[in-house]
Amino acid sequence: MDWFPDLGGDTPQNKAHLTEKVNALSNADFSEGKFPVVVYAPSYQASSIENFALFEYLASNGFVVISSPSRGTDTRWLEGGTTKDMETQSRDVEFLLKEIHKYEYIDFDRIALMGFSFGGISNAITVMKNRKISALVSLDGTERYNYPVLEKSPYFDLDRFNIPYVHFAQKDIPEEVLTSDKIPAELNYKFQLYDSLKYSNAYSYKLHDLTHSHFGSIGVLFAYRDKRQDKSDDKIMASYKLLSQHTLQFLNATLKNEEKAREFIENSPDKNGISETLILKKMKKSGTKEFDYNDFKDLALNQGYRDLIPLYKTIVAKNPTFKPEAWMLNKLGVRLSFNAGKLEQGINVFLLGVHIYPEWANLYDSLALAYLYNQDHKNAITNFKKSLELDPENQHAIDRLKELQK
Incomplete structure (x- = not known):
């Protein structure tokens, strides 16, 4: 006292x-x-x-x-x-x-x-x-x-x-x-x-x-x-x-x-x-909230943006209608890739993106660029080629491949 x-x-x-x-x-x-x-x-x-x-x-x-x-x-x-x-x-x-x-x-x-x-x-x-x-x-x-x-x-x-x-x-x-x-x-x-x-x-x-x-x-x-x-x-x-x-x-x-x-x-x-x-x-009692992109980002952040494909499969099993937009994943991946110390996280987001949208050329282009920044030229070339295959007019991929294959 x-x-x-x-x-x-x-x-x-x-x-x-x-x-x-x-x-x-x-x-x-x-x-x-x-x-x-x-x-x-x-x-x-x-x-x-x-x-x-x-x-x-x-x-x-x-x-x-x-x-x-x-x-x-x-x-x-x-x-x-x-x-x-x-x-x-x-x-x-x-x-x-x-x-x-x-x-x-x-x-x-x-x-x-x-x-x-x-x-x-x-x-x-x-x-x-x-x-x-x-x-x-x-x-x-x-x-x-x-x-x-x-x-x-x-x-x-x-x-x-x-x-x-x-x-x-x-x-x-x-x-x-x-x-x-x-x-x-x-x-x-x-x-x-x-x-x-x-x-x-x-x-x-x-x-x-x-x-x-x-x-x-x-x-x-x-x-x-x-x-x-x-x-x-x-x-x-x-x-x-x-x-x-x-x-x-x-x-x-x-x-x-x-x-x-x-x-x-x-x-x-x-x-x-x-x-x-x-x-x-x-x-x-709680009402039912539809699972959305912000919920996904929270879960991804909580696990350090690792194992995103298994996470996505688990989410979809419980929320079959959930599918993040390709541009959202591309934007998130770019933001992480240019953030110091988070390049690997950005790559993981792009890998999830191409898993969900295998025909989206821009995601492969972004993934290739992230690999390039990570000094992984082999994977950079592979993904620039994939992007060009899906979009033959992708001038960015053409220019990057010329530089990498000199």
Whole structure:
């Protein structure tokens, strides 16, 4: 509590928590195997350990949890919850997504993001940029309350928000607080992101005994209580436990594919034995999105533009109508070929192109030129000849062959 003197840790009620027994073990042995990982983004200018109790709970149930503090772009301070602040925290999250690859016990195919308050909106923009994330947990995330900040990002794209998503919201803010704190009443009911999602299985909960600060361990245990709206400590603790249990069930369902957990997140609260006086739930199912060229590029990028022909065959098996335009593949191949260090990737794209379009002369011409830049004259000659065979008037191929066959 000495780390957070402004939270009110000197009250008798808060000090009493220090005598409570916990089940944490010192120097516990590591379990063997690979485990799903939860990357956490904290609230506005907050510590990386703000939700330590939830972290411990998830870790004890087989999840690796990694977190970093919330810091600004140019200094340690954020600038008021701007789009720039959101992008900065998103990049911090992506840094952690890279760092997890240093740990051999992490399963890189089972990654979730979790965030509280401003960390929630930062994670929302991250999933629109990064296709390696499998699920998103938001603990009263700001994406519910400040949607315009999200929309201003150049990465904003609802079609790319296509993973399971759960948002836990605070109880309705009472009229007295709305008036005295000049809070818009629509924050109690408006949730534009949830309403706008088309390709995500989305779950929205409202916990009737929690206010905003109680979605973090530090807030639950040590923050001052607002007598205008906060419930009793017992109710807050019980509801935070409920929040933790629902978070675990969602992650078990989405990252571990556990059947009982899937049933739990699909059930209504009363079917799970939970009174609706404690929690309110709504959910929506994902629509079907047609696989398109951007989806293909994301998958190709994720595997470093290697093995593109097997990738294409796998895609077509699931999406028989998908066929990228020849000019699109040619443009992508040219861009990669002229990008430092990515010539081989460009060649792979051209090879896919001639596989799909064996009669398209320009693709062979581009492939030949890429081989030429790679000092592979034999393959360059072969493909310039193929291009000329398909288009006898291709002057570029004629000129190049004269140079190569001197």
